[in-house]
Amino acid sequence: MKFAAATAAVGAATVGYAVGIERRHWTLRTAELPVLAAGARPIRVLHVSDLHMLPGQKSKQRWVGRLHELQPDLVVNTGDNLAHPQAVPAVLRALGPLLHLPGVFVFGSNDYYAPKPKNPARYLMPRGKKKRVHGRHLPWRDLRAAFVEHGWTDLTHVRRTVEVAGQTVFAAGLDDPHLRRDRYREIAGQADPDAVLRLGVTHSPEPRVLDPFASDGYDLVLAGHTHGGQLRVPGFGAIVTNCELDRSRARGVSRWGARMWLHVSAGLGTSPYAPARFACPPEASLLTLVPRETPVAGAGKETRRQARSDVR
Numbered sequence: 001m002k003f004a005a006a007t008a009a010v011g012a013a014t015v016g017y018a019v020g021i022e023r024r025h026w027t028l029r030t031a032e033l034p035v036l037a038a039g040a041r042p043i044r045v046l047h048v049s050d051l052h053m054l055p056g057q058k059s060k061q062r063w064v065g066r067l068h069e070l071q072p073d074l075v076v077n078t079g080d081n082l083a084h085p086q087a088v089p090a091v092l093r094a095l096g097p098l099l100h101l102p103g104v105f106v107f108g109s110n111d112y113y114a115p116k117p118k119n120p121a122r123y124l125m126p127r128g129k130k131k132r133v134h135g136r137h138l139p140w141r142d143l144r145a146a147f148v149e150h151g152w153t154d155l156t157h158v159r160r161t162v163e164v165a166g167q168t169v170f171a172a173g174l175d176d177p178h179l180r181r182d183r184y185r186e187i188a189g190q191a192d193p194d195a196v197l198r199l200g201v202t203h204s205p206e207p208r209v210l211d212p213f214a215s216d217g218y219d220l221v222l223a224g225h226t227h228g229g230q231l232r233v234p235g236f237g238a239i240v241t242n243c244e245l246d247r248s249r250a251r252g253v254s255r256w257g258a259r260m261w262l263h264v265s266a267g268l269g270t271s272p273y274a275p276a277r278f279a280c281p282p283e284a285s286l287l288t289l290v291p292r293e294t295p296v297a298g299a300g301k302e303t304r305r306q307a308r309s310d311v312r
């Protein structure tokens with residue numbers, strides 16, 4: 001009886017921590033990646049993903065609103081900004097200072113459709129056996145119009161050249177592979193060999209789209225969607241990724257093939273119907289990109305700086 005009571009108490013404390021504390025423990029992940037052309041100057045990329053914003057999430061809005069103090073050269077937004085039909089103004093308030101910097105974006109499923117209550121056990125099922133459930137339509141067109149009006153580039157199924165810190169970055173992106181809206185054939189072909197960086201952008205890091213990015217000569221692909229697993233087991237890692245990506249790559253930096261790097265953001269939000277994180281705090285990422293020939297001790301090694309005081 002005492003053991004059962006103790007177990008229940010530990011379980012309740014864990015849930016309380018995951019729901020009440022960690023999901024608001026805003027974190028900055030940093031890494032240095034040797035992906036630029038020889039002789040290029042370093043580029044600082046701020047990767048923001050999976051805000052899943054609700055109108056009343058003031059703490060998240062304030063923290064994201066201070067990320068411009070990091071002075072990134074480029075902002076990459078990999079989607080799932082919305083979690084409510086009235087959340088567009090909240091997203092724009094949060095990202096406001098960043099919208100004045102060079103930026104590129106693609107959308108994810110929760111830019112198009114509102115979340116709905118789901119059985120958590122469905123995430124453990126094989127993807128082919130899941131019945132896809134969509135919520136009501138979200139105002140993604142309004143969000144897109146605001147991003148574009150401020151100068152950000154929509155990379156959905158296009159290849160674009162973007163000037164970043166006086167250097168040429170070649171970038172291409174996809175609509176959300178999680179919804180099977182991706183059409184890689186529309187951006188297929190070798191990436192510009194003269195650019196200092198060849199950047200791929202997608203919401204869900206499905207291997208079936210990462211492989212062609214690698215084959216076409218991209219240096220780096222940025223993605224989100226996984227929430228880093230959202231609930232991680234210490235010593236084991238993510239339980240699921242909610243896509244075909246293996247668990248070991250659920251968040252952070254990894255290699256994909258012989259040449260390409262992949263960075264998956266654990267994101268800054270959760271579904272309002274699953275408002276918990278454990279051993280996986282919400283995060284944005286600051287990636288310092290340097291030339292490939294630069295000696296980088298522990299290239300790709302990441303650090304995390306915790307909470308609000310990290311953005312100065």
